[in-house]
Amino acid sequence: MGRPDRGTDERRSNFQQYNSTYRPAPVQQAYFEQDYRDVVNLLNEKILNFIRLNPKLRSHIFNRKRFVENKTDGIYFNLIEFSEAYRTRFVEPDFEAYCLKFMALLKPLLLDFTREIGFDGNSYRYYFRLGGKTFDKGQNIMVEDSGKSME
Numbered sequence: 001m002g003r004p005d006r007g008t009d010e011r012r013s014n015f016q017q018y019n020s021t022y023r024p025a026p027v028q029q030a031y032f033e034q035d036y037r038d039v040v041n042l043l044n045e046k047i048l049n050f051i052r053l054n055p056k057l058r059s060h061i062f063n064r065k066r067f068v069e070n071k072t073d074g075i076y077f078n079l080i081e082f083s084e085a086y087r088t089r090f091v092e093p094d095f096e097a098y099c100l101k102f103m104a105l106l107k108p109l110l111l112d113f114t115r116e117i118g119f120d121g122n123s124y125r126y127y128f129r130l131g132g133k134t135f136d137k138g139q140n141i142m143v144e145d146s147g148k149s150m151e
Contacts, residue, residue, distance in 0.1 A: 037072050039117050043110075044070035050109050060086040074125035074136070077102070091130060099128045099135045107141070115143050 047068050051057045060083045061067050067081040079091055091098045103126055114122050121142035128135040 040070050040072055042117075043075075043113055044068065046109060046113055047075070047106070050106070074127050076127045077129070079128060079130040087130070095128075095130060095133050096135055099126070099137070102128070103137065103139055107139070110139075110141050111143065114141050119143070 047070065048064050051061060051064050051067070058064075061081050062083065063081050067078055069076040069078070079087065082091060110122075110124055121140065123138055123140050125138045126136060
């Protein structure tokens, strides 16, 4: 509803006049540039939800919050949180191969996250720990305009 003292035609002409004369000011530089540090907690929650929704992982991880920790310098995985049976069967026979498979499992999640936060690409660093063993590796995630990813 409009103002009762103006008719419909008068309101329409005022709107058209405003629309024809209004020109937004050009933006030289974004007033806010998002930094990765602003979204670290969001990625941590997404990874925790991914684990919660994956029944195979969920049933073998005792404490999800201690299993994954996301910091600005990388994503840390504490594989000691897996059950003993799971570690013996999958992780310990070939630690590095398991870590690479786990990185491949998380790649679609990171691609969607990178797209969601509005980045064209990002480099993620993984740190895996199991007792005295450690494995760290980086992964670049690029978002193409067509919606497909490239590595």
